[in-house]
Amino acid sequence: MAAPEVIVGMSGGVDSSVAALVLRDAGVTIAGLFMDNWADDGSGHCRADEDRRDAVAVCGRLGIPIHFRDFSREYWAGVFEHFLAEYAAGRTPNPDVLCNREIKFRHFLDAARDLGAGRIATGHYARVDQCDGRWRLLRAADRGKDQSYFLHQLGQEQLAATLFPLGELRKDAVRAMAAAAGLPTAAKKDSTGICFVGERDFREFLGQYLPARPGEIRTPDGQVVGEHPGVFYYTLGQREGLHIGGRRGFDDKPWYVVGKDVAANVLTVDQGHDSPYLMSRSLRSEPAHWIAGAPPSTRFSCTAQTRYRQPEEPCEVTVDDTGTLRVAFQRPQRAVTPGQSVVLYLGDACLGGAVIASTDAPAARATGVPA
Structure with missing residues (x-):
């Protein structure tokens, strides 16, 4: 054969x-x-x-x-x-x-x-x-x-x-x-969840490998408003699972995660989907990967995505001597998250990308993460 x-x-x-x-x-x-x-x-x-x-x-x-x-x-x-x-x-x-x-x-x-x-x-x-x-x-x-x-x-x-x-x-x-064609998968639901692991309760799944470590939930000015089971169970911009509810002295706007301090075991939250503590104008990355083998220049304009299905955003990219990037956006970006990828495009062509290391969001600066 x-x-x-x-x-x-x-x-x-x-x-x-x-x-x-x-x-x-x-x-x-x-x-x-x-x-x-x-x-x-x-x-x-x-x-x-x-x-x-x-x-x-x-x-x-x-x-x-x-x-x-x-x-x-x-x-x-x-x-x-x-x-x-x-x-x-x-x-x-x-x-x-x-x-x-x-x-x-x-x-x-x-x-x-x-x-x-x-x-x-x-x-x-x-x-x-x-x-x-x-x-x-x-x-x-x-x-x-x-x-x-x-x-x-x-x-x-x-x-x-x-x-x-x-x-x-x-x-x-x-x-x-x-x-x-009579294929048995024609109406099968698309898979979601962690690659190859499938759909499951994420906190329960992660808890099998990273045991709960309760700590305080604080506002950006340090007020304690709740307790979390572990900062690593949350991501920036997350609303679900905070269980803060109505609190005296605060309005009824929903709470969102705006910062994570693993060393202090503190989760920082603020009210409002577009809290200023979630907004950043620039990011720094780990060394980038280039599909062509090298960047188009050490400084160039393109568009970028910092998460899947996000509308692409115009930006200016600077590549330093170690291969890391500084990406400056024309407009403030919400919940740009360290550990996720910034992916760069020129028209329909994907240039490559890198893991996000840090941003200039106010919550990041407040917790001492370098911007």
């Missing part, structure tokens, strides 16, 4: 199912590969068994072979340990970015090559092209589903070996194609 040209990452969802369908119908010799990336913890929340069954059923319907690989150790070492360390430090990591870099476009790509394939394909909503001899990562045609934000850590080698068959399609068209 001839080796496949392309191995499709089959997640058991509708997107990867239609990615395989598109390639098969285009006459490409393909095979599927299902990845086990999370060891069952007995919670009953892991959908791996269901997803595996759906992936097998889809490949059977399409008449293509399917392979299986267990990357749970690699996921733990390359993604989850970092995820826990970041939360323990009071930051809010984005495991989907690491998961793509370390698992889907590293270990999966290596497995595909071991099976004799030259390229891989996934159900991500993004596009790839070549310009002036360099590979580019582009936003998807369906901007509402675009996932280039999560793919900004990819480089030239990965993009040269990757196909995104859904890049030109809208989500409603994808579901219609799945239904027309």
Whole structure:
């Protein structure tokens, strides 16, 4: 049997199912590969068994072979340990970015090559092209589903070996194609939650690894207004789970997390969705990754996102000698969060990005975090 040209990452969802369908119908010799990336913890929340069954059923319907690989150790070492360390430090990591870099476009790509394939394909909503001899990562045609934000850590080698068959399609068209082909995933709900871990009560899940450490909830001027179970359970801009309620001397506006001090074990809150304590004009990052291999210049204008599905914002980027960034926005930004990623764009082209290290938000300055 001839080796496949392309191995499709089959997640058991509708997107990867239609990615395989598109390639098969285009006459490409393909095979599927299902990845086990999370060891069952007995919670009953892991959908791996269901997803595996759906992936097998889809490949059977399409008449293509399917392979299986267990990357749970690699996921733990390359993604989850970092995820826990970041939360323990009071930051809010984005495991989907690491998961793509370390698992889907590293270990999966290596497995595909071991099976004799030259390229891989996934159900991500993004596009790839070549310009002036360099590979580019582009936003998807369906901007509402675009996932280039999560793919900004990819480089030239990965993009040269990757196909995104859904890049030109809208989500409603994808579901219609799945239904027309009789694929069992046509109406399956999209997965959410932590990459490969699935949907579950986040605080309960994180508490298995980072035990509760109660402390005070304070206003920016130091008034104690409640108690928290652990600052690492919260993220900037969060409203849910504070349990502060009405308090004498304060109005009825909702409370939001505006600062976290792990050393002092204090959670800082303020009232109002657009509290000035949540607003920042600039950020500093860890060393950046550039899809082209280098930045376009040491100082340039572009647009940026500091979270998924956020409208892109005009900004000025300065790259220092260590590769870290200073990003200055034209307008104040709400709840820019250390540990998350700032991702840079020039039109539809994703330039790359970096982990946010600090901001100039007032709460950050008040707790001594360098801006």
